[in-house]
Amino acid sequence: MKPLGNRDFDSRRTGSSADEAVPPVRKRHSAPGNLKWRRLLDRIAEKTIFSFAMAAIAIIVLIFVYVGREALPLLWENSEGATVAATFSPPFTWQPVSGVPKYNVLPLLLGTFKVTLIAMLIATPLALAAALFTAEFAPPAAREWIKPAIELLAGIPSVVIGFFVLIVLASWLQAVFGFDFRLNALTAGIGLGLAVIPIIYTISEDALTAVPRSYREASLALGASKTQTAVQVVFPAAMPGIAAALVLGFGRAIGETMIVLLVSGNAATFSLSLADPVRTMSATVASELGEVVFGSGHYRILFFIGTLLFLITSVLNWLGDRFNRNLRARLFGSA
Amino acid sequence: MSKSFDRTFVALTLLATVIIVAMLGIILGNIVYEGTARLSWEFLSAAPRDGMRAGGIFPAIYGTVLLVLLMSIAAVPFGVVVAIYFAEYARTESRLYRWTRMAINNLAGVPSIVFGLFGLGFFIQTIGRGIDQAFYSGRLLYCQPSLIWAAMTMALLTLPVVIITVEESLRSVPRDYREASLALGATRLQTIFKVVLPQAWSGVMTGAILAISRGAGEVAPVLFAGAAYFLPLLPTHPTHQFMHMGYHVYVLSTQSPDVEASKPILYSTVLVLLVLTFLLNVTAIIIRNRMRQWMNR
Numbered sequence: 001m002k003p004l005g006n007r008d009f010d011s012r013r014t015g016s017s018a019d020e021a022v023p024p025v026r027k028r029h030s031a032p033g034n035l036k037w038r039r040l041l042d043r044i045a046e047k048t049i050f051s052f053a054m055a056a057i058a059i060i061v062l063i064f065v066y067v068g069r070e071a072l073p074l075l076w077e078n079s080e081g082a083t084v085a086a087t088f089s090p091p092f093t094w095q096p097v098s099g100v101p102k103y104n105v106l107p108l109l110l111g112t113f114k115v116t117l118i119a120m121l122i123a124t125p126l127a128l129a130a131a132l133f134t135a136e137f138a139p140p141a142a143r144e145w146i147k148p149a150i151e152l153l154a155g156i157p158s159v160v161i162g163f164f165v166l167i168v169l170a171s172w173l174q175a176v177f178g179f180d181f182r183l184n185a186l187t188a189g190i191g192l193g194l195a196v197i198p199i200i201y202t203i204s205e206d207a208l209t210a211v212p213r214s215y216r217e218a219s220l221a222l223g224a225s226k227t228q229t230a231v232q233v234v235f236p237a238a239m240p241g242i243a244a245a246l247v248l249g250f251g252r253a254i255g256e257t258m259i260v261l262l263v264s265g266n267a268a269t270f271s272l273s274l275a276d277p278v279r280t281m282s283a284t285v286a287s288e289l290g291e292v293v294f295g296s297g298h299y300r301i302l303f304f305i306g307t308l309l310f311l312i313t314s315v316l317n318w319l320g321d322r323f324n325r326n327l328r329a330r331l332f333g334s335a
Numbered sequence: 336m337s338k339s340f341d342r343t344f345v346a347l348t349l350l351a352t353v354i355i356v357a358m359l360g361i362i363l364g365n366i367v368y369e370g371t372a373r374l375s376w377e378f379l380s381a382a383p384r385d386g387m388r389a390g391g392i393f394p395a396i397y398g399t400v401l402l403v404l405l406m407s408i409a410a411v412p413f414g415v416v417v418a419i420y421f422a423e424y425a426r427t428e429s430r431l432y433r434w435t436r437m438a439i440n441n442l443a444g445v446p447s448i449v450f451g452l453f454g455l456g457f458f459i460q461t462i463g464r465g466i467d468q469a470f471y472s473g474r475l476l477y478c479q480p481s482l483i484w485a486a487m488t489m490a491l492l493t494l495p496v497v498i499i500t501v502e503e504s505l506r507s508v509p510r511d512y513r514e515a516s517l518a519l520g521a522t523r524l525q526t527i528f529k530v531v532l533p534q535a536w537s538g539v540m541t542g543a544i545l546a547i548s549r550g551a552g553e554v555a556p557v558l559f560a561g562a563a564y565f566l567p568l569l570p571t572h573p574t575h576q577f578m579h580m581g582y583h584v585y586v587l588s589t590q591s592p593d594v595e596a597s598k599p600i601l602y603s604t605v606l607v608l609l610v611l612t613f614l615l616n617v618t619a620i621i622i623r624n625r626m627r628q629w630m631n632r
Contacts, residue, residue, distance in 0.1 A: 042522035046424060052413065053420035053435075056498070059491065060438045063445075063453050070456050129351030137345050138352075146352060148620055153359045155616035157552025159581045160605050163588055164362050167598070194362075197355055227341040248444065255446020257555040258581075262589065282448045282555075289452065290559045294460055306452040310445060317444040321437065 064310075071304035077297075087304065094268040094279070096288065096298045103301050105308075107268040111185070111278035115260060116253040118189025118274065119196050123249060126193075127200035128242065134201075135208035136230040147205065154198035162262035165191035170263060177275070183265035185278045191259045200249040207241020207327055208234055240330060244323035251316035255309055257282040281305045363609075370606025373599040379607070383565065383600075392604050397569055398482075398562075398577035399551060399611075405486035405573075406493065406550045411543045413490075414497030418542075421498070422505035423527055443495035451556040454488030455480075459560070476574055480561035483573035488556045493546035500545060504538015504626070505531060537626045541619045548615035552608070554581035564590075580608045 074084045087105045095102040134146050165187060173190070174182045211234045219229040235242070265277025266287065285302050292299045381391035425432040463477035463484065471477075477484075508531050516526040532539070554562075562582035570577045584604055591597045 038522050038525070042524045045524040049416055049420045049424060052416040053425075056413065056417045056494070057435050057438070059494075060435075060442055062457070063442070063450075063491070064438075066457050067449060067452055070452075126351045126355055129348040130355050133345070133348035133352045137348060146356070149356055149359060151620070152613065152616065153355070155548065155552075155612055156362065157554070157581060157608060157612055159552070159554045159584050160366070160609055161362070163584055163601070163605055164365065166588055167601075168365055194358065201355070225337065225341050227344045231344070251444050255448065257446065257448040258585065262585065282446055285448050285452060286555055286558055289455060303452060303456065306449050310449050313445055314441050317441045318437070320444075321440055 067303055067310055068307045071300055071307050074297075074300050074304055077300075084304070087301065092270045094284070096301065101298065103297075105281070105301075105305060107270045108279060108281045108284050108305065109308075110270060110272075111264070111268065112254060112280040112282070114185050114272070114274075115188045115192055115264060115278055115280055116250065118186060119192035119253045120246070120250060122190060122193035123196040123200055124246060127197045127245075127249075128204055130197075131201050131205040131208055132230055132235070135205050136234060137226065147202075150198050150201050153194070154202065157258075158195055158256060159258040159262070161191055161194050162259040165194075165259065165263045179275050181265055181275065181277050183263050183277055184275050185264070186274045188260050188264035188278060188280075189274075191263050192253050192256055195256055195259060196249045196253050199252050200245045203245035203248060203324075204238070204242045207238040207245065210241065210327070210331055211237045212331065237331065238327065240323045240327035244320040244327070247316050247323065248320040251313045251320070254316070255282055255313050257286050261286050281309055285309075366602065366605050366609060369599070369602040370609075371603075373603040374606065378600075378603055382567075389600075392578075392580065392583060392600070392607065394566060394569055395578040395580045395583045395604065396607065399580045399608075401570065402482065402486055402489065402557070402577060402579065403547055403550050405482065406489040407543060407547055409487060409490035410493045410497055410546055410550075414494050414542065414546070415501050415539060417494075418498050418501035418505060419527060419532075421502045423523070423531065439495045439498055443499060447492055447553050447555040450488055450492045451558055451560060453491070454484055454556060454560045458484040458487050479574070480559060480576060481574040482561055482570050482577045485557045485560040485562065485577070488560050489550045489553065492553065492556055493550050496546045496549060497542045500542030501535070501539050504535040504541070507538065508534040537622045541622050541626070544615050544619040544622070548612045548619065551615065552581060552612045554579070554585055557582060558585075580604055580611075584608065 077083075086103045089104070091102055092104050092106050093102045094104055094107050130146075130150065134143055138146060166183070169190065170182050170187050173179065173187055177186070179186075215233055215237055216229050219233040220226070224232070260278075260280045261283040264279060264283060266279050266283060267277040268279040268284070269276050285305055288298070289302050292302060378391040379396065380393050382394050383392065384390035421432065421436070427433075459478060459480060463479070466477040467473055467475060512530050512534065513526055516530040517523070521529070557579055561576050562579040563576040564578075564582075564586045566576060566578055584601060587597050587601050587604070588594070591601075
């Protein structure tokens with residue numbers, strides 16, 4: 001065994017040394033030979049738990065690999081014009097079920113980013129301001145219920161938010177803005193914003209409250225006002241956590257399916273207008289996978305879109321994770 | 336000057352908070368107001384009639400509960416065992432642990448629609464086809480969307496939630512407890528089951544409840560894994576299709592022949608779904624707060 005080094009404690013070693021150090025004294029109710037049996041059981045249990053964990057890891061790896069594998073034949077096969085090249089070359093249309101299928105995913109990418117951007121533009125200022133209020137300005141009694149209330153918003157299933165936007169909000173928005181299409185990019189963006197607000201709020205509020213009280217006390221003692229302290233001391237100190245909140249909110253918005261499926265209008269237009277219907281990548285998969293032939297070109301393209309979603313959200317999650325670790329390193333000196 | 340700026344700034348952040356809470360209030364108020372008009376015992380206990388314009392949603396409630404039940408049976412014990420491995424056995428500095436933890440964190444953020452893709456391609460088309468060919472000489476039984484595959488897909492989706500919450504709660508049990516137990520001659524297994532797990536029980540419950548509430552509200556993964564618009568019979572076999580509340584809302588609000596006529600039913604279905612997920616969430620939040628108070632004491 002290697003020396004312990006600077007690690008002060010390792011549960012595994014302590015565990016085994018404790019086993020070896022079991023004194024020969026037996027409790028009254030334990031039968032002779034019990035110890036041996038218990039040790040055997042312990043070893044079997046450890047192996048079982050270990051293999052369960054490995055099975056879980058295997059499944060995770062399988063998901064990573066499988067979704068991509070189903071899309072992979074696109075690289076060398078060409079069934080009905082479905083190739084990776086076709087997904088990015090003109091014509092810029094998504095018409096998978098026509099005489100000559102057109103599989104360009106750029107309208108879907110554009111639609112996804114358009115809707116996500118609107119959602120972020122709406123959600124970010126609201127959620128960050130509310131987080132600042134809750135963490136810095138609200139009286140403690142109000143704080144007790146504001147946070148759970150906003151977290152309840154996170155608990156609303158996305159299909160319910162989509163339903164509300166479809167039945168109620170879309171008509172209001174149309175009446176206010178006079179849209180030609182009742183369901184369009186802005187409606188979808190607002191609906192998506194509702195789903196993203198609690199995520200950005202919760203993570204950034206956690207980051208703000210994690211800032212040690214001494215920061216605030218030092219700032220206030222130097223004569224700064226509460227607002228100055230919040231904006232110029234606490235907020236910058238919590239910056240990595242805020243960045244994590246934005247990145248994770250963005251990731252959630254990109255992959256969210258039911259809201260955009262219900263309220264985006266689902267037309268794959270190649271347009272920048274906010275008042276046009278859009279179709280996102282997730283909604284495309286959701287609405288087309290049900291009718292697709294197993295193993296066909298269209299099927300593979302849908303898996304290709306799934307792989308794109310997977311990769312984009314993975315990168316965002318990884319970034320969010322890193323930001324959060326930076327925050328902890330910054331505030332507490334260790335990751 | 337700066338004082339008035341301060342006040343405006345605080346007022347603005349207050350305004351943002353009020354807007355968010357008001358939106359929550361409007362959504363809930365609208366659904367409760369419109370939803371209760373139609374709610375009755377018949378609605379909860381009868382099957383739909385007249386092309387979804389009358390009757391109830393019992394089969395959808397039944398299907399959702401059954402799905403969530405099967406999902407938890409698969410996800411919760413498995414997730415708890417993996418969490419035990421992470422918190423009690425794995426070396427946190429090892430590469431295996433760090434990579435796996437990262438993968439699980441990542442999996443928790445992967446869009447649910449990707450799980451739907453995986454469920455269709457892997458469970459139905461690969462495993463299901465394999466079972467059919469091996470045991471039923473190619474007769475179509477498992478190689479089609481069904482309750483069992485939907486539950487498996489959901490279980491994968493909620494697995495990271497269970498693992499992360501349970502691991503956290505296991506880690507919150509003070510190390511002294513383990514040391515004391517081991518010093519008294521208990522094996523690691525005994526320590527885990529008799530000392531650590533009872534202490535972390537509320538965390539395990541929170542994990543399970545959060546997973547269940549997520550599972551009850553998710554629709555995207557079951558879109559092509561076995562949810563059906565209407566079924567005359569309740570599912571009795573794992574290979575049967577099932578009705579699902581969230582899916583019911585989705586289909587009824589997009590493909591109903593007469594949206595105005597089905598609106599009351601739709602609202603009541605949404606209300607039932609909402610009440611179900613909220614009860615689960617509130618329970619989880621209460622347990623979590625209790626746990627925090629208990630830990631701070």
